[in-house]
Amino acid sequence: MIERVRSLPVWFRANSRNPNVIVYTCLVVGVLLYPTVVQFVNPDQSITLINTAADAGVFVLMAIGLNVVVGFAGLLDLGYAAFFAIGAYTYAMLASGQLGIAPIHHAVHLPFWLLLIVAVFVAASAGALLGAPTLRLRGDYLAIVTLGFGEIVPRLFRNLSAWTGGVNAISAIDSPTLPVWIDGPWDGAPFGIVHNLKFTVFEPVAYYLLMALLIFLCIIIVTNLQRSRLGRAWMAVREDELAASAMGVNTRNIKLLAFSIGAAFSGFAGCYFGAKLSTVSPENFSFLVSVTVLLMVTLGGMGNVPGVIVGALLIYFVQYKILGDLPHWVNGIGSAVGLPTTTVTKLSDLATNLNYVVFGLILVVTMLLRPQGLVPSRQRQEELTKGTHGGEVVDMRGAA
Amino acid sequence: MSADGSILRLENVTRRFGGLVAVDEVSFDVRRGEVFALIGPNGAGKTTLFNGITGLIPPTSGTVVFDGADITGLKPHQVAVRGIARTFQNIRLFDYMSALDNVRVGQHSRMHAKVWDAVFKTPLERVEEREVEARAMQLLRFVGIERQAHNYARNLPYGQQRRLEIARALASGPTLLLLDEPAAGFTPQEKVELMVLVEKILDQGITVFLIEHDMKVVMGISKRIAVLDHGEKIAEGSPEEVRTNSRVIEAYLGKSA
Numbered sequence: 001m002i003e004r005v006r007s008l009p010v011w012f013r014a015n016s017r018n019p020n021v022i023v024y025t026c027l028v029v030g031v032l033l034y035p036t037v038v039q040f041v042n043p044d045q046s047i048t049l050i051n052t053a054a055d056a057g058v059f060v061l062m063a064i065g066l067n068v069v070v071g072f073a074g075l076l077d078l079g080y081a082a083f084f085a086i087g088a089y090t091y092a093m094l095a096s097g098q099l100g101i102a103p104i105h106h107a108v109h110l111p112f113w114l115l116l117i118v119a120v121f122v123a124a125s126a127g128a129l130l131g132a133p134t135l136r137l138r139g140d141y142l143a144i145v146t147l148g149f150g151e152i153v154p155r156l157f158r159n160l161s162a163w164t165g166g167v168n169a170i171s172a173i174d175s176p177t178l179p180v181w182i183d184g185p186w187d188g189a190p191f192g193i194v195h196n197l198k199f200t201v202f203e204p205v206a207y208y209l210l211m212a213l214l215i216f217l218c219i220i221i222v223t224n225l226q227r228s229r230l231g232r233a234w235m236a237v238r239e240d241e242l243a244a245s246a247m248g249v250n251t252r253n254i255k256l257l258a259f260s261i262g263a264a265f266s267g268f269a270g271c272y273f274g275a276k277l278s279t280v281s282p283e284n285f286s287f288l289v290s291v292t293v294l295l296m297v298t299l300g301g302m303g304n305v306p307g308v309i310v311g312a313l314l315i316y317f318v319q320y321k322i323l324g325d326l327p328h329w330v331n332g333i334g335s336a337v338g339l340p341t342t343t344v345t346k347l348s349d350l351a352t353n354l355n356y357v358v359f360g361l362i363l364v365v366t367m368l369l370r371p372q373g374l375v376p377s378r379q380r381q382e383e384l385t386k387g388t389h390g391g392e393v394v395d396m397r398g399a400a
Numbered sequence: 401m402s403a404d405g406s407i408l409r410l411e412n413v414t415r416r417f418g419g420l421v422a423v424d425e426v427s428f429d430v431r432r433g434e435v436f437a438l439i440g441p442n443g444a445g446k447t448t449l450f451n452g453i454t455g456l457i458p459p460t461s462g463t464v465v466f467d468g469a470d471i472t473g474l475k476p477h478q479v480a481v482r483g484i485a486r487t488f489q490n491i492r493l494f495d496y497m498s499a500l501d502n503v504r505v506g507q508h509s510r511m512h513a514k515v516w517d518a519v520f521k522t523p524l525e526r527v528e529e530r531e532v533e534a535r536a537m538q539l540l541r542f543v544g545i546e547r548q549a550h551n552y553a554r555n556l557p558y559g560q561q562r563r564l565e566i567a568r569a570l571a572s573g574p575t576l577l578l579l580d581e582p583a584a585g586f587t588p589q590e591k592v593e594l595m596v597l598v599e600k601i602l603d604q605g606i607t608v609f610l611i612e613h614d615m616k617v618v619m620g621i622s623k624r625i626a627v628l629d630h631g632e633k634i635a636e637g638s639p640e641e642v643r644t645n646s647r648v649i650e651a652y653l654g655k656s657a
Binding site for chain 2: 004110221224225226227229230231232233235236239240242244245246247248250251257261379382383
């Protein structure tokens with residue numbers, strides 16, 4: 001053990017130029033310090049800031065999951081939000097009064113911790129179910145079918161209103177509870193032990209830590225998978241499906257597994273999302289969610305877990321912070337410069353309307369400057385810097 | 401093992417693509433422990449026959465018997481598990497995986513780790529991974545490219561890519577190895593090295609069945625040869641018999657006036 005501690009600086013020096021190590025180190029330090037730092041730096045906004053970080057975590061989880069499908073196995077999935085919806089609805093139905101007003105007239109209130117696991121399995125099964133008939137398709141065709149699935153699932157939840165409440169959404173969903181909790185400066189409170197803590201968004205540190213823990217767990221799982229027999233088989237299928245099958249890889253099962261495991265991460269995310277928001281409505285799972293997660297994966301660095309995490313955090317930040325604040329900034333600058341009030345209002349309206357134009361511009365510029373992603377995998381890096389062999393047609397490896 | 405010592409038997413194997421008969425009622429035996437070669441002009445149906453055996457493009461009719469069992473129409477991975485490995489005429493490596501990982505994938509079907517083993521890195525998984533890595537290194541050494549272990553397959557020179565493909569095929573632990581034009585594009589020196597490698601593979605008790613255009617290689621290492629022309633088998637026998645067969649000469653050089 002002591003040996004290990006001593007060798008830590010040595011290890012760090014040896015790896016200090018490895019971008020993945022840098023990213024992970026920054027993430028660990030950042031995640032641990034964030035709640036406390038926020039309390040001191042911006043106490044008025046601290047609750048919002050911690051909540052935002054926890055919400056960003058939902059997208060990190062999904063990006064990690066979609067990376068398995070798109071980055072590892074090279075299968076383009078445009079309906080990933082469907083599994084997110086399935087995870088969220090699993091929790092919402094089984095941890096609220098909803099089933100009391102549904103045809104079985106018996107409300108079910110299962111604990112969050114159990115449902116976290118249930119949601120994962122339900123989402124994984126849904127992934128297998130969708131994958132079974134569709135995975136014989138490739139590339140664009142697979143993308144279209146998954147796109148369809150992504151549209152069908154939220155509509156199903158909307159139209160099965162007897163069970164799911166339809167457009168009225170399911171609300172008053174149970175919050176997770178913990179028997180023991182430690183209070184401290186990160187909660188803006190003195191040190192102390194709290195019994196029977198109920199998670200609330202007004203003291204979001206518990207949610208924040210839960211999310212950090214989930215992400216940590218998922219990173220370990222996905223890294224283990226990547227370096228296993230399965231991870232290699234996924235990559236082999238991505239590289240050359242036919243050769244993989246001739247080497248004894250059951251390509252259909254392997255692809256199904258990628259789909260299913262990718263969906264499982266989304267189940268985690270969905271369950272957490274439902275619990276934290278306490279409301280689940282079909283509107284939460286639009287095509288935009290699927291596209292956003294895909295963007296996170298592509299922009300961050302397809303196939304590389306730390307890259308994907310960076311991509312998720314960055315896009316979340318841009319989308320929900322920069323774009324959200326843009327009208328305020330325009331307002332502020334306009335007033336400061338001394339423009340007439342009507343002009344300022346017009347300008348800030350324009351900023352609101354141009355939200356997605358700005359978002360698109362940011363994406364285009366990033367991809368032009370770093371087509372391989374922010375923290376690329378070694379494979380992506382080579383692909384885009386050295387090009388492919390002898391004029392061979394560049395296939396997009398599922399990136400489309 | 402069948403009584404006559406054949407490891408692979410083709411019975412009236414036919415493959416049609418629409419109106420085109422690519423392989424027409426071809427029958428022959430590959431005997432255990434020999435080097436068997438399939439030759440013929442371009443477009444004779446040699447690779448189609450390989451694809452038929454390995455399940456990539458199943459035969460339209462006829463039977464493929466391997467190790468006494470009918471394997472006609474099995475999926476490629478099922479054929480691989482039964483002990484037939486192959487290389488490809490136009491190299492099909494996993495380009496963006498290291499040479500070592502390519503060979504590791506070759507061992508896929510011999511491994512037992514399940515999803516849970518991978519997720520939780522169980523002792524079974526760890527032990528197996530260590531073994532797989534050791535064996536992969538051993539195979540890279542066997543074909544002589546261990547120094548490239550951590551390079552991407554696509555960055556290897558051409559000749560080494562062909563060797564890597566052989567190592568990857570051997571990784572699945574086959575009893576029959578199909579080589580599709582292993583000497584294509586080789587220098588004379590590399591051809592000699594290839595022949596040595598084939599001998600070494602034979603010494604491991606693996607039967608080798610190859611398609612090859614280079615007559616020096618074919619005549620040098622094969623025990624028996626079958627000749628395809630326009631999808632039909634026109635000759636079969638020892639190198640000497642095939643070399644002097646009038647139909648073979650005709651197929652290669654055209655009819656004398």
